[in-house]
Amino acid sequence: xxxxxxxxGRLIDPSQGIDxxxxxxxxxxxxxxxxxxxxxxxxxxxxxxxxxxCPGLIDCHVHxxxxxxxxxxxxxxxxxxxxxxxxxxxxxxxxxIPPLDTPGGVEYIVLQAKRAKKCNVYPVGxxxxxxxxxxxxxxxxxxxxxxxxxxxxxxPVANPALMKRALQYASMFDKVIMQHCQVMELTEGGVxxxxxxSMRLGIPGMPPEAEDIMVARDIRLAEVTGGRLHIxxxxxxxxxxxxxxxxxxxxxxxxxxxxHHFTLTDDRLASFDSHFKMNPPLRTQxxxxxxxxxxxxxxxxxLSTDHAPHAPEKKARELNLAxxxxxxxxxxxxxxxxxLIEPGHLDWPTAIRMLxxxxxxxxxxxxxxxxxxxxxxxxxxxxxxxxxWVIDPSRSRSKSRNTPFGGWEVTxxxxxxxxxxxxxxxxxxxxxx
Amino acid sequence: MSTVPASAATWTRRHLLGLEDLSAEExxxxxxxxxxxxxxxxxxxxxxxxxxxxxxxxxxxxxxxxTRTSFSLAAKRLSADVQDFSASxxxxxxxxxFIDTARNIEAMGSDVMIVRHSISGAPHLLSxxxxxxxxxxxxxxxxxxxxxxxxxxxxxxxxxxxxxxTVGLVGDIAHSRxxxxxxxxxxxxxxKVILCGPPTLVPRGFEQLGCEVAYHxxxxxxxxDVINVLRIQAERQQRGLFPSVSExxxxxxxxxxxxxxSRPDVLLIAPGPINRGVELTPEVADGPNSAILDQVTNGxxxxxxxxxxxxxxxxxANQPD
Numbered sequence: 153x154x155x156x157x158x159x160x161g162r163l164i165d166p167s168q169g170i171d172x173x174x175x176x177x178x179x180x181x182x183x184x185x186x187x188x189x190x191x192x193x194x195x196x197x198x199x200x201x202x203x204x205x206c207p208g209l210i211d212c213h214v215h216x217x218x219x220x221x222x223x224x225x226x227x228x229x230x231x232x233x234x235x236x237x238x239x240x241x242x243x244x245x246x247x248x249i250p251p252l253d254t255p256g257g258v259e260y261i262v263l264q265a266k267r268a269k270k271c272n273v274y275p276v277g278x279x280x281x282x283x284x285x286x287x288x289x290x291x292x293x294x295x296x297x298x299x300x301x302x303x304x305x306x307x308p309v310a311n312p313a314l315m316k317r318a319l320q321y322a323s324m325f326d327k328v329i330m331q332h333c334q335v336m337e338l339t340e341g342g343v344x345x346x347x348x349x350s351m352r353l354g355i356p357g358m359p360p361e362a363e364d365i366m367v368a369r370d371i372r373l374a375e376v377t378g379g380r381l382h383i384x385x386x387x388x389x390x391x392x393x394x395x396x397x398x399x400x401x402x403x404x405x406x407x408x409x410x411x412h413h414f415t416l417t418d419d420r421l422a423s424f425d426s427h428f429k430m431n432p433p434l435r436t437q438x439x440x441x442x443x444x445x446x447x448x449x450x451x452x453x454x455l456s457t458d459h460a461p462h463a464p465e466k467k468a469r470e471l472n473l474a475x476x477x478x479x480x481x482x483x484x485x486x487x488x489x490x491x492l493i494e495p496g497h498l499d500w501p502t503a504i505r506m507l508x509x510x511x512x513x514x515x516x517x518x519x520x521x522x523x524x525x526x527x528x529x530x531x532x533x534x535x536x537x538x539x540x541w542v543i544d545p546s547r548s549r550s551k552s553r554n555t556p557f558g559g560w561e562v563t564x565x566x567x568x569x570x571x572x573x574x575x576x577x578x579x580x581x582x583x584x585x
Numbered sequence: 586m587s588t589v590p591a592s593a594a595t596w597t598r599r600h601l602l603g604l605e606d607l608s609a610e611e612x613x614x615x616x617x618x619x620x621x622x623x624x625x626x627x628x629x630x631x632x633x634x635x636x637x638x639x640x641x642x643x644x645x646x647x648x649x650x651x652t653r654t655s656f657s658l659a660a661k662r663l664s665a666d667v668q669d670f671s672a673s674x675x676x677x678x679x680x681x682x683f684i685d686t687a688r689n690i691e692a693m694g695s696d697v698m699i700v701r702h703s704i705s706g707a708p709h710l711l712s713x714x715x716x717x718x719x720x721x722x723x724x725x726x727x728x729x730x731x732x733x734x735x736x737x738x739x740x741x742x743x744x745x746x747x748x749x750x751t752v753g754l755v756g757d758i759a760h761s762r763x764x765x766x767x768x769x770x771x772x773x774x775x776x777k778v779i780l781c782g783p784p785t786l787v788p789r790g791f792e793q794l795g796c797e798v799a800y801h802x803x804x805x806x807x808x809x810d811v812i813n814v815l816r817i818q819a820e821r822q823q824r825g826l827f828p829s830v831s832e833x834x835x836x837x838x839x840x841x842x843x844x845x846x847s848r849p850d851v852l853l854i855a856p857g858p859i860n861r862g863v864e865l866t867p868e869v870a871d872g873p874n875s876a877i878l879d880q881v882t883n884g885x886x887x888x889x890x891x892x893x894x895x896x897x898x899x900x901x902a903n904q905p906d
């Protein structure tokens with residue numbers, strides 16, 4: 153039996169209300185103990201002095217592009233990027249080619265992830281067959297194949313009747329419907345946030361009301377069905393307010409925010425650089441402030457990346473023709489520290505909660521992951537909270553390089569990452585083959 | 586050239602991507618340089634050796650006849666070698682990227698690339714990947730700087746000044762690159778700009794660019810020194826941005842009656858191509874207030890000036906011997 157003793161670190165586990173200098177013991181694939189006393193016989197001692205020790209980070213919104221777009225990313229390369237970013241578990245989106253709308257498709261992801269043996273990968277199934285928005289996919293069989301949630305991500309479930317049925321039907325399995333909220337008729341042809349900047353630059357806009365209206369609609373549908381609704385990558389002030397108000401009424405609604413939506417604004421598009429093109433688009437300063445406020449007051453409980461790799465030749469096209477999205481797994485931790493923790497918007501335990509137990513609960517993994525309780529999966533992230541470094545896209549572990557954060561000086565990074573009781577990333581190096 | 590204005594000697598830009606980036610002084614330097622080139626067109630031998638040995642490529646990724654012809658002629662009058670390239674017959678249709686196409690052209694020895702593209706920012710993207718000077722000949726709905734400059738030159742020549750004038754831009758402002766270049770150029774030189782059209786084509790946000798927004802042409806007409814009529818694309822009506830062409834013409838068409846209710850010396854300009862009977866009537870287009878054909882002539886002088894300035898010859902011409 154292999155036993156790891158992680159000693160001397162600041163152990164933060166929001167699921168147990170722990171924030172103290174405590175040791176952690178892992179045995180085989182499980183957490184053995186947290187505290188000051190543990191077994192004397194250990195196989196490896198990791199000195200975590202000066203580091204933060206927390207449950208392995210969970211990203212509920214990642215695109216791994218396999219199958220179908222392996223030139224952008226594969227399950228193996230995406231999982232490498234996750235490890236390098238301190239993320240031990242990802243939920244991958246079903247907008248692959250073909251989409252994850254069949255048990256075979258979902259099982260393929262599970263199998264490829266096992267073969268890669270990097271981080272934990274949980275597939276999110278499609279809500280509708282072919283992601284076409286017209287007919288429910290076989291949600292129950294997808295659950296049995298391994299799907300942890302459902303979404304037609306990349307496109308919203310536009311038809312309100314189908315969305316209502318999805319919320320009703322998925323509640324049978326207590327699974328959440330994750331929605332990319334957008335009224336497509338209002339965003340058709342859009343490339344950036346619709347507003348002053350798009351008007352100034354002559355770039356087709358995606359107005360904020362396109363998101364606001366869908367968020368409001370879906371919260372109402374969740375309310376009447378009692379289903380679980382998750383708002384993906386929330387980006388507008390009004391949408392944050394809608395979620396806040398929905399929660400006040402007791403609706404089962406959760407929301408996530410991505411680092412680019414709390415660090416960047418739409419005036420960046422003045423450079424016409426496609427690395428600032430994402431969907432939902434970068435919004436205005438007041439939207440950024442609203443997202444941060446939503447994170448601060450608990451309206452938004454999850455941080456995610458919407459890691460969306462695209463090969464360089466695709467992003468190098470003219471702005472309207474370049475695809476939406478940026479990679480994010482390796483910049484999640486430093487941007488969270490530099491732009492949420494350091495300015496005082498979030499304290500460490502709250503930020504760690506948003507990256508661990510909150511996404512675990514969202515995905516129904518809270519009985520195994522997101523916590524360092526004895527018996528839980530031995531997924532642990534050690535963060536160096538003080539490391540100052542400059543983001544260099546060329547050093548990304550992702551197969552793609554599409555980040556707008558190249559050259560940014562940031563604080564904090566993953567130091568050591570343990571998955572299933574094995575050290576898979578240490579001091580900047582992947583330790584898996 | 587001995588006639589180059591002194592202000593041109595301070596020109597330092599390698600590209601001309603838009604008027605938003607330029608200072609008032611830089612815009613005036615271009616207009617003054619254009620004035621000095623205008624007389625070339627009146628000579629029996631319409632040619633000067635300013636760009637001899639330089640290679641100018643017309644890269645038109647979107648259809649255009651008059652702008653491309655104007656640039657070609659301007660380059661030829663400066664004695665440059667000019668090569669046209671149009672996307673429809675190019676490798677783009679074989680899947681080659683925009684940047685690779687431009688790099689291949691550069692490998693043939695281009696000094697200046699004149700770029701027209703249907704996507705905003707395309708010339709800006711190109712300017713980061715090539716060593717040649719890039720001149721924006723219209724990008725998406727963003728800017729059309731030489732059109733803006735030739736409008737400014739036409740107004741200045743006809744009115745003797747820009748500062749203090751009130752200029753109305755009438756039509757589809759939201760989708761117009763000409764409108765944006767005009768807004769930047771006119772406001773930087775001290776003119777008041779009134780944008781006029783239905784709210785679906787003239788959103789309120791334009792007020793933040795320092796313009797007045799008006800929806801009723803008849804109410805603003807008496808205040809205008811210049812009416813700049815922008816083209817309405819049939820596609821906009823098909824997308825439901827206004828109910829019909831005839832309703833548009835009823836509210837915004839520049840007719841003889843509207844000219845009669847304007848100031849007697851009101852100047853009418855239009856970037857073209859004009860749709861007679863949609864934006865303005867034939868008698869107005871060809872009438873005494875119209876400077877539409879002067880614009881075309883001035884466009885040549887402006888494009889000669891821009892080519893000359895970005896190619897770095899002005900600084901050389903003004904250096905002491």
